[in-house]
Amino acid sequence: MTRVRVTAPHTGQGLPGQRAAGPVESRETAQDSDVGQVFVRSLIRSQLRLALVVAAGFLLILAAFPLLLVLAPGLAETGIAGVPFGWLLLGVGIYPVIGLSAWLYVRTAARNEARYRDLAGEQ
Amino acid sequence: MTWPGNNEPPRSGEPVSAGVAMAAVAVVTVATVVIGFHGLRISRTTSDFYVASRTVRPWWNASAIGGEYLSAASFLGVAGLILLSGTDALWFPVGYTAGYLMLLLFVAAPLRRSGAYTIPDFTEARLASPAVRRVTSLAVVTVGWLYIVPQLHGAALTVRIATGLPSWVGSVAVVVVVCLTVVAGGMRSITFVQAFQYWLKLTALAVPILFIIFVLAGNGAAPLAPPAANPTGASPAGPYQNVSLLVALLFGTLGLPHVLVRFYTNPDGHSARRTTLIVLGLLSVFYLFPTAYGLVARVFAPGLARAGQADAMVLLLPGRLLGGVAGDLLSALVVAGAFAAFLSTTSGLVVSLAGVISQDVLGGSVRGFRLAAVAAVVVPLGFAFMTDSLALAGSVGLVFAFTASTVCPVLLLGIWWRGLTDAGAIAGMLTGGLLCGGAMVVGAVAGTGQTPPWLAQPAAWTVPTAFAVMVIVSRATAHRVPAGMPRMMTRLHTPERPLATER
Numbered sequence: 017m018t019r020v021r022v023t024a025p026h027t028g029q030g031l032p033g034q035r036a037a038g039p040v041e042s043r044e045t046a047q048d049s050d051v052g053q054v055f056v057r058s059l060i061r062s063q064l065r066l067a068l069v070v071a072a073g074f075l076l077i078l079a080a081f082p083l084l085l086v087l088a089p090g091l092a093e094t095g096i097a098g099v100p101f102g103w104l105l106l107g108v109g110i111y112p113v114i115g116l117s118a119w120l121y122v123r124t125a126a127r128n129e130a131r132y133r134d135l136a137g138e139q
Numbered sequence: 140m141t142w143p144g145n146n147e148p149p150r151s152g153e154p155v156s157a158g159v160a161m162a163a164v165a166v167v168t169v170a171t172v173v174i175g176f177h178g179l180r181i182s183r184t185t186s187d188f189y190v191a192s193r194t195v196r197p198w199w200n201a202s203a204i205g206g207e208y209l210s211a212a213s214f215l216g217v218a219g220l221i222l223l224s225g226t227d228a229l230w231f232p233v234g235y236t237a238g239y240l241m242l243l244l245f246v247a248a249p250l251r252r253s254g255a256y257t258i259p260d261f262t263e264a265r266l267a268s269p270a271v272r273r274v275t276s277l278a279v280v281t282v283g284w285l286y287i288v289p290q291l292h293g294a295a296l297t298v299r300i301a302t303g304l305p306s307w308v309g310s311v312a313v314v315v316v317v318c319l320t321v322v323a324g325g326m327r328s329i330t331f332v333q334a335f336q337y338w339l340k341l342t343a344l345a346v347p348i349l350f351i352i353f354v355l356a357g358n359g360a361a362p363l364a365p366p367a368a369n370p371t372g373a374s375p376a377g378p379y380q381n382v383s384l385l386v387a388l389l390f391g392t393l394g395l396p397h398v399l400v401r402f403y404t405n406p407d408g409h410s411a412r413r414t415t416l417i418v419l420g421l422l423s424v425f426y427l428f429p430t431a432y433g434l435v436a437r438v439f440a441p442g443l444a445r446a447g448q449a450d451a452m453v454l455l456l457p458g459r460l461l462g463g464v465a466g467d468l469l470s471a472l473v474v475a476g477a478f479a480a481f482l483s484t485t486s487g488l489v490v491s492l493a494g495v496i497s498q499d500v501l502g503g504s505v506r507g508f509r510l511a512a513v514a515a516v517v518v519p520l521g522f523a524f525m526t527d528s529l530a531l532a533g534s535v536g537l538v539f540a541f542t543a544s545t546v547c548p549v550l551l552l553g554i555w556w557r558g559l560t561d562a563g564a565i566a567g568m569l570t571g572g573l574l575c576g577g578a579m580v581v582g583a584v585a586g587t588g589q590t591p592p593w594l595a596q597p598a599a600w601t602v603p604t605a606f607a608v609m610v611i612v613s614r615a616t617a618h619r620v621p622a623g624m625p626r627m628m629t630r631l632h633t634p635e636r637p638l639a640t641e642r
Contacts, residue, residue: 060632067244105227107430111423118419122412129634
């Protein structure tokens with residue numbers, strides 16, 4: 017594991033560029049060129065798009081849960097082992113959806129970064 | 140084991156055996172202090188004190204985040220609210236967990252890569268403005284103080300219910316223990332304390348309810364009420380309230396100061412994401428249990444929904460449904476878990492508040508951090524003495540609404556939008572803070588029964604307004620976009636090298 021020691025920033029110190037040079041600094045200066053900035057912008061765009069798509073997908077599923085109970089009222093009363101379906105859906109069923117969304121996001125975000133690294137490394 | 144039955148009146152005196160409960164509180168307190176002091180040997184420099192030098196492993200860190208996040212509201216409040224309002228209240232645990240998903244998607248990695256210690260550090264670096272820093276600090280300290288108050292209310296309630304001692308003993312005990320651990324060890328020892336407390340809380344909720352369900356199933360106990368029946372007869376929340384609550388919880392989580400300070404203890408952006416993934420798993424498992432308590436209480440002990448007692452339901456349920464020695468021991472376990480919840484959330488908040496206060500007011504030394512820690516917890520103690528406990532989950536929900544209206548917009552726009560300016564950030568935070576704070580004050584003055592839904596649950600309109608003001612004012616002051624912005628954006632979003640944790 018890399019151990020990155022940083023010093024406490026002091027009030028009045030604005031830009032990160034003014035901080036003590038460290039390993040983090042090199043990755044910014046390397047991207048100062050116009051081409052570098054194009055790569056960075058495209059990375060930010062793809063990460064934002066990914067985050068928005070995952071968030072929208074999750075919220076759609078979340079909204080579908082109560083709608084399902086409204087549209088199929090019989091469903092709310094039936095249940096497994098005495099626990100009504102409505103409780104199972106919101107109390108248990110939503111958590112795997114959250115976990116799956118998170119896992120998909122982490123995998124794809126790392127992939128976006130790997131692609132950026134390949135592009136920026138070739139430069 | 141005898142089944143106490145439906146018509147038995149609530150037991151007089153202490154429902155939980157006072158001696159066993161006091162022993163449980165003492166054990167949790169001693170364990171917290173011992174683990175806290177154990178960490179003292181390895182924290183020496185300022186950097187250690189603030190963020191454990193960013194060397195905490197993902198599993199430790201995730202357990203610590205879980206331990207810190209699961210507060211009085213999650214441990215007592217959620218189950219009590221489910222008892223009162225049934226499936227409507229299930230939005231609370233869902234929102235608390237999904238808030239972490241939003242944190243993962245929009246904030247976790249960039250914030251870690253910013254290299255800042257606290258949220259004010261981040262906004263100052265991003266917008267190159269000390270004025271933004273001051274406004275952010277103000278918002279963060281307000282959020283932290285507001286969030287500590289319900290923890291102290293929860294401690295007061297637990298001590299009163301469990302031991303029969305006066306309420307103030309609980310709040311003061313929490314304040315003293317937190318001061319001791321934070322002042323002595325700083326963040327490194329806090330990480331171990333928090334991680335221990337996640338697992339303690341999980342055990343303290345899971346074992347009693349599983350035992351209760353097992354015994355009830357074995358006895359073939361007859362349900363007293365269907366799950367859908369409302370024990371208090373209060374009207375259910377409308378769709379507006381549910382949506383507004385969800386907005387508050389989804390967007391509020393990613394601005395909580397004690398949650399964010401944890402991300403700086405990850406070695407890099409990618410491990411910040413992995414830590415969050417583990418946290419989501421831990422939270423999902425935890426919230427199954429308050430839900431189970433709520434459901435079991437609704438069906439087998441609807442009498443616990445009596446006015447003012449819903450928050451204590453988790454503490455009372457083992458005694459009510461089991462009784463005898465088993466009931467006493469399991470109650471003591473729940474009391475221990477509840478105390479762990481107050482201690483961990485309060486100490487997490489105190490660490491992050493002390494970080495902000497000491498850097499802004501006291502110059503950032505270790506000594507300043509200790510002074511700031513005391514200030515961070517004494518003010519809410521005074522506030523807790525002056526106010527009455529509302530429903531815990533509800534008052535924490537309002538704090539989330541306030542965070543979502545102030546800190547969340549500046550973080551999200553700062554990370555993802557190049558056009559944000561210092562003027563826009565300040566205008567947005569002040570607008571959100573005034574609107575949401577105003578709604579909270581009006582709601583508190585008018586009382587719970589008299590407040591219309593749009594004031595009682597303000598997030599649905601205050602959060603979009605704060606975002607809109609921030610964007611409009613930034614557009615109008617576009618010339619104020621700092622010159623270092625492209626560099627900062629590069630720093631936030633590009634992966635660190637070398638590839639410490641990749642593949």
